Amino acid sequence: MLHLGTAMLLLATLIVAAQGARLTPGLRPGLVGPGLVALALGFATVLFGALTANVGAATACLGFPLCNGQLAPDGNSLQHVHWTHRLLAYTLFAYTVWWAARTRARWAWGVVALVVVQIAVGAAMVLLALPPPWRAAHVAVGAAVWAALVLALA
Numbered sequence: 001m002l003h004l005g006t007a008m009l010l011l012a013t014l015i016v017a018a019q020g021a022r023l024t025p026g027l028r029p030g031l032v033g034p035g036l037v038a039l040a041l042g043f044a045t046v047l048f049g050a051l052t053a054n055v056g057a058a059t060a061c062l063g064f065p066l067c068n069g070q071l072a073p074d075g076n077s078l079q080h081v082h083w084t085h086r087l088l089a090y091t092l093f094a095y096t097v098w099w100a101a102r103t104r105a106r107w108a109w110g111v112v113a114l115v116v117v118q119i120a121v122g123a124a125m126v127l128l129a130l131p132p133p134w135r136a137a138h139v140a141v142g143a144a145v146w147a148a149l150v151l152a153l154a
Helices: 004-017 031-056 077-103 106-127 134-151
Strands: none
Touching: 004 134, 031 077, 031 106, 031 134, 077 106, 106 134
16 A cells, blocks of 8 residues: 555656646646545545555455445445445545536546546456456556546646
């Protein structure tokens, strides 16, 4: 979890540096705060994804979109870790839809599209019993979502 979190922060640093480290974000002033919320929510989702993988919780919630057919799993802590990751992803989706509608910008809908792809890859990964190529795709698309969120503020 620490390794992936550090990697995502390094990626963010490189993106900001490549953008010329503007002191004023490209968003209108009223949208910077919501953009930072989206960024924090995206980072939390990535970190919980890493935690889910590292503690062996990836197989704790079978099925999609629910966890073992339940809206609120009553099982062990591994189910709760996995379910928290999914709830963060669902929240990120809803928040980015709201954010995109508020910004009225095409790029914001690109962020939403990446979140949708990420949720679809995550669902396929779970439904297909976690094959390694789907795991790799889930990490890669997660990094793309993170990069898009950083670019939105850089």
